[in-house]
Amino acid sequence: MTCARIPTKYGDFQLCYYTNTLDKKxxxxxxMGDVSEADDVLVRIHSECFTGDVLGSxxxxxGEQLDRSLQMIANQGAGVLVYLRQEGRGIGLLQKxxxxxxxxxxxxxxxxxxxxxxxxxxxxxxxAARILEDIGVKSVLLMTNNPLKxxxxxxxxxxxxxxxxxxxxxxxxxxxxxxxxxQRMDHLLQFAPPSKPIKQRAL
Ligand SMILES: [Zn+2]
Numbered sequence: 001m002t003c004a005r006i007p008t009k010y011g012d013f014q015l016c017y018y019t020n021t022l023d024k025k026x027x028x029x030x031x032m033g034d035v036s037e038a039d040d041v042l043v044r045i046h047s048e049c050f051t052g053d054v055l056g057s058x059x060x061x062x063g064e065q066l067d068r069s070l071q072m073i074a075n076q077g078a079g080v081l082v083y084l085r086q087e088g089r090g091i092g093l094l095q096k097x098x099x100x101x102x103x104x105x106x107x108x109x110x111x112x113x114x115x116x117x118x119x120x121x122x123x124x125x126x127x128a129a130r131i132l133e134d135i136g137v138k139s140v141l142l143m144t145n146n147p148l149k150x151x152x153x154x155x156x157x158x159x160x161x162x163x164x165x166x167x168x169x170x171x172x173x174x175x176x177x178x179x180x181x182x183q184r185m186d187h188l189l190q191f192a193p194p195s196k197p198i199k200q201r202a203l
Contacts, residue, residue, distance in 0.1 A: 033078025
């Protein structure tokens, strides 16, 4: 619909507002530099996490990943962050907070979602692909630890030339969450293998 200049601590970005016919959400693109008709564009597909992105929650690594991806784009001088409004791996903020309570009772992040009647991950990347097409990105270097995100984008016709790891610091509040992502959601993080007690891994 429109784009506007947003100055950040990493430099000036353009924030572009999208509407769509699939949901009523306000998906966004936040980009820097010449990315239209470009190959090997540094791209982050970030799903909204109010608690992590805005409040700085230490329960997950979203806020750190958001910040680091913007920093990496700025270092490169060009890149796109697509901000998808699919809170809590697609289950919404209310259900995510309920899932947090289940996690505090001992369930991991996957089981908590399942207990609430949701899938482990209900996110979709088709709108992200349409946004990248609209911007005119020809191929991407995807900042992610999630191989499923790469295959989902490729299935939507986006050429992913390389994965760029995006690791956030581990702390006592997010380590079990991150380990679950590795063990149950196929995420690629520099963690100890599952057989090794988490406390022994090198930070
Ligand atoms: Zn998060």
